Amino acid sequence: GQNIDQPTEMTATEGAIVQINCTYQTSGFNGLFWYQQHAGEAPTFLSYNVLDGLEEKGRFSSFLSRSKGYSYLLLKELQMKDSASYLCALKDGTGGSYIPTFGRGTSLIVHP
Amino acid sequence: EAQVTQNPRYLITVTGKKLTVTCSQNMNHEYMSWYRQDPGLGLRQIYYSMNVEVTDKGDVPEGYKVSRKEKRNFPLILESPSPNQTSLYFCASGDRGETQYFGPGTRLLVL
Numbered sequence: 101g102q103n104i105d106q107p108t109e110m111t112a113t114e115g116a117i118v119q120i121n122c123t124y125q126t127s128g129f130n131g132l133f134w135y136q137q138h139a140g141e142a143p144t145f146l147s148y149n150v151l152d153g154l155e156e157k158g159r160f161s162s163f164l165s166r167s168k169g170y171s172y173l174l175l176k177e178l179q180m181k182d183s184a185s186y187l188c189a190l191k192d193g194t195g196g197s198y199i200p201t202f203g204r205g206t207s208l209i210v211h212p
Numbered sequence: 213e214a215q216v217t218q219n220p221r222y223l224i225t226v227t228g229k230k231l232t233v234t235c236s237q238n239m240n241h242e243y244m245s246w247y248r249q250d251p252g253l254g255l256r257q258i259y260y261s262m263n264v265e266v267t268d269k270g271d272v273p274e275g276y277k278v279s280r281k282e283k284r285n286f287p288l289i290l291e292s293p294s295p296n297q298t299s300l301y302f303c304a305s306g307d308r309g310e311t312q313y314f315g316p317g318t319r320l321l322v323l
């Protein structure tokens with residue numbers, strides 16, 4: 101089974117940096133995704149971590165520590181359009197299914 | 213254009229009237245899945261399929277059925293919808309080791 105935990109809501113100021121944490125417990129780690137979802141829209145892929153360390157993609161970076169069951173998404177130079185829900189999703193290969201299970205999401209509000 | 217399509221996008225129905233939400237992908241993906249999304253509960257997996265004729269229950273399968281007769285299609289069937297199935301539904305597809313691609317969503321209201 102899996103257990104994924106992330107904060108429900110965060111607020112930040114335009115131009116600032118924000119870190120969204122995700123902790124998880126799993127019996128068979130096979131990868132961790134971050135998705136962005138604007139209200140009423142489909143989730144869109146941001147990042148995928150399999151190995152420990154930091155992956156950087158423009159203003160967004162994602163970090164993984166498998167030994168600690170911990171990941172974070174770092175958003176730099178925040179823009180108003182970054183106001184969205186950010187979903188941490190865990191891929192667990194036990195039982196043969198590689199379809200991710202999602203956390204409840206973190207709603208990020210960016211204000212001027 | 214690579215995409216996942218869902219139909220209908222919006223649906224209002226009444227309790228007990230059978231309905232089907234279609235899902236189709238043009239990326240030749242093996243894996244397809246259905247999620248429902250409710251406020252405060254996040255995305256919850258209903259059913260998934262790892263290939264043609266192979267389906268399995270997710271976390272909240274009660275009241276739903278699926279079939280996978282062709283690789284590209286994965287319809288979601290509600291045999292007797294109830295108001296607690298009012299939700300936003302997403303279909304997704306992907307391959308092992310890759311990200312999932314989501315359809316645009318189907319907003320269902322059961323009266």
